[in-house]
Amino acid sequence: MKALGLKGKTMEDMTRRDALAFAAGLVAITVLPLPVLAAEETAMDEINKFVGGGEAAESGRVTLETPEIAENGNTVPLTVMVDSPMTADDYVKRVLIVADANPRPGVATFHFSPKSGVAEASTRMRLARTQNVIAVAELSDGSFHMAKSMVKVTIGGCGG
């Protein structure tokens, strides 16, 4: 709610009773989450497989749009755009999306064709916690380009 100009206030007029109840709730919540399971395959593994010995450059040709803060990790909007004329001999073939702290890093692979007109796609993804989302594009000339974006995933009020 940045646009409404409302900053989180300290609950200065909260009663002592409320404050204790909140504190108790917070303690209960902080001990609940289980340790994050180690990913079987890391995001790096996925990217390496995708580029197959090539190298992905952060060249600025890939733009990844994600919210800075996601209200809920279950539905996080994502748009990826790659700067390309999308003609028969110069186009974007594929774009891999990975999330580096999900239990399984793979999110999706978009396959474009010159018929796509522009190399742009949007979807909604699940993020288990605050992490980097990485997009790697493979162009028809065999080059790879990437972009990275951090999404903070918040946990709701009373742990919900």
Next chain:
Amino acid sequence: MTMTRTRIALLSAVAAGLVVSGYAFALPEGVDTIQVKAASKDHPLDELYSGWHFRTPETQALQEDDFENPGFLWVEQGVDLWETADGSEGKSCASCHGDAAESMAEAGAAMPKWNEALGKPVNMEQQINLCRSERMGAKPWKWESSELLSMTAFVRNQSRGKPVDVQVDGPMKPWFEKGETLYNTRVGQLDLACSSCHQNYYGQSIRADRLSQGQSNGFPTYRLKWQKLGSLHRRFKGCMSQVRAEPYKVGSDEFLALELYVNWRGQGLPVETPAVRQ
């Protein structure tokens, strides 16, 4: 209600934000405003805000576009169900009610409503199931089933943009008072009442979350957390579990009374069903 200095500052901040922020007035089609003045002086709130106001731009945008809003998957299922005959009488909803756009234009804003035969109020889910069992000779749908959610959302969606207008006097009065008492009664290990958060601290943060006024005008609502549409009573249950209380049952008299009271707290806010929330 005594107004603290914090509250006055907060309200002016909200008001100022409304004027300067570009997206605040880009409302879903058919919805005129999401913020209204309380109808009566004895209302516990001065200004009523749809929960839409307290969400991030991404969540707001999801609700604004009727195609991108996943809640419409349920509304669309409701379109089909409205026309589908079921039960021993061979009737569909349309057999009696015809075009829902006309017959249900007001219904979604006026529930729960007094039912003389039962001697108690019924809400939308209960009314749909009464029609099924009494007029269609069909089995009532389970609460929170895909069918009951779809039909509830479809019918309420016909009233989108209409101001919430529930009756709280006459025979409804004791139910309203029961709802008001429930709203203000502290429960659970966290010892919180609905009012502890949604009356006293709306607009402020509870951990990373922004507390809303707990308005009900967008239900059934697509919650990102649920990844599906859900009923108001499901939301009530969730709130109660989170304050570590033993929740009442969906469809219980307690939740019915609470629904009546909460709807009244949003009297005048336009129906938004299906809303999208975090």
Next chain:
Amino acid sequence: MAKSKPRVKAPKKADKGEVIAIKTLISHKMESGQRKDKKGDLIPRQIINRFTAKFNGESVFEVDIEPAISANPYLQFNMRVEEAGEFEFIWEDDDGSVYTKKQKLDVT
């Protein structure tokens, strides 16, 4: 939801050479295979694993979908219009079900 139902929003008419946006949504729980039921047993994965958009039989846009795509998967993409014809959108489910939707496009 009981049965998956696709929704598509694409223009019915476009100019030759115009790049049009296409939005699709399908009702699906996208069970990730990571969740456990009340007894502690893993709930088996069941997702839409592939989406294909064809125009006049030719592929325009395809997606390999992982369990990290949200329930009721939403996809938006584009197509450069060269000729009139018909879209075919195809969603493939882990359980073998295939959901399709067709839509015509006129060129002005």
